[in-house]
Amino acid sequence: MTSRDGLDDREWHQVIDTLEKVVHYYDRMNNFATFFQAEKWRRVASEYSGADLVVLEVGCGPGAFAKHLKAQRLVCLDPSEKLMSVARDRIGDKAEFVLGEAENIQFDNEQFDRVFCSFSYRDLKNQPKSLHEFNRVLRKGGKLVILDIANHGKGLRSSGMNFHIRFVVPLIAKILIPWKIRRGWDRNHYHDLWETYRNFKTPEQIATDVRNVGLTNVEIRILSLGGAFLIIAEKS
Numbered sequence: 001m002t003s004r005d006g007l008d009d010r011e012w013h014q015v016i017d018t019l020e021k022v023v024h025y026y027d028r029m030n031n032f033a034t035f036f037q038a039e040k041w042r043r044v045a046s047e048y049s050g051a052d053l054v055v056l057e058v059g060c061g062p063g064a065f066a067k068h069l070k071a072q073r074l075v076c077l078d079p080s081e082k083l084m085s086v087a088r089d090r091i092g093d094k095a096e097f098v099l100g101e102a103e104n105i106q107f108d109n110e111q112f113d114r115v116f117c118s119f120s121y122r123d124l125k126n127q128p129k130s131l132h133e134f135n136r137v138l139r140k141g142g143k144l145v146i147l148d149i150a151n152h153g154k155g156l157r158s159s160g161m162n163f164h165i166r167f168v169v170p171l172i173a174k175i176l177i178p179w180k181i182r183r184g185w186d187r188n189h190y191h192d193l194w195e196t197y198r199n200f201k202t203p204e205q206i207a208t209d210v211r212n213v214g215l216t217n218v219e220i221r222i223l224s225l226g227g228a229f230l231i232i233a234e235k236s
Contacts, residue, residue: 003151003153003199003200003201003202003205004199005126005127005128006124006126006127007123007125007196008125009125011195012123012125014192014195015123015192016080017189018189018190018192018193019061019062019083020080020083021185021189022189022190023061023062023082023083023086024086025173025177025181026061026062026064027062028176029169029172029173029176029190030064032172032176033164033168033169033172034224034228035227037223037227037228038064038119040223040224041147041224041228041230042064042118043068044221044223044230045065045068045116045118045145045230046065046068046070048114048116048143048145048232049069049071049114049116050070050071050113050114051070051072053071053072053113053114054071054072054075054111054112054113054114055071055073055074055075055112055113055114055115055116056077056105056107056111056114056115056116056137057069057074057075057076057077057115057117057118058102058105058117058120058134059077059102059117059118059119059121059123059124060083060084060087060095060097061078061080061083061087061119061120062083062087062090063076063086063087063088063095064118065116065118065119066087066090066094066095067090067091067094069116071114073096074094075095075096075097075098075107075112076096076098077098077099077100077101077102077105078097078099078100079099079100079101081099101125102117102120102133102134103124103125103126103129103130103133104133105133105134105136105137107137108137109136109137110136110137110138110139110140110142111137111139112137112139112142113138113139113141113142113143114138114142114143114145115134115137115138115142115143115144115145116145116146117130117134117144117145117146117148118146118147119147119149121206122148122149122196122197122200123196127201127206127209128209128212128213131144131212131215132213135213135214135215135235140235141235141236142234142235143232143233143234144210144231144232144233144234144235145230146206146210146230146231147230148200148228149161149165149200149228149229150202150203150222150223150226150227150229151197151200151201151202152226157226161197161226161227162197162198165193165194169190169194170190172190173188173189174188203222207220207233210233211233214235214236215234215235216233216235217232217234217236218231218233219231219232219233
């Protein structure tokens, strides 16, 4: 498998389509597909937020991570109005919601103390360009926090993750999502997760990309025996 810097336009639109179709089963699927670790991972990542900070979440989706964040001001960015409407219902006026993409963040330089990207980094169209944007909108001393499932590239752990995501997760979707919902699908949308994962960079490769845009003190944390990772970096 060859790692890439993001999704092509077709893949990206498929991901948005998938998330919009499964949005009401999103939490339930995540819980079962991660053996009930997803909420734990989100809570660990949210520890880098704070009540006195100005926080941006890129790719907020239906608000599963935003609900954990503490902030003086919280801005949630996403390219899907449908997903953001679910997030609005979920967390109310705790956040400001902005329609937009990671590759072109519509904020001035150095506006945020924290930039979070939770389970959406692998779905970006241009990861290096997005990292430049994350760096640009961070204030000096601010932190970038990326949380995502981990692709280990090779070895037994990698083989297990690949099998789980390619075969087990779509099967879980067939069990948890009612037929009356799935019968209108042109495919099992959870096969798209495999498409985004199989060319995803390893945490170490992503950390190198983070350093290349000028962020420093880059730390990798591997969570739950390798199921997910955190990257934390600072703007000097």
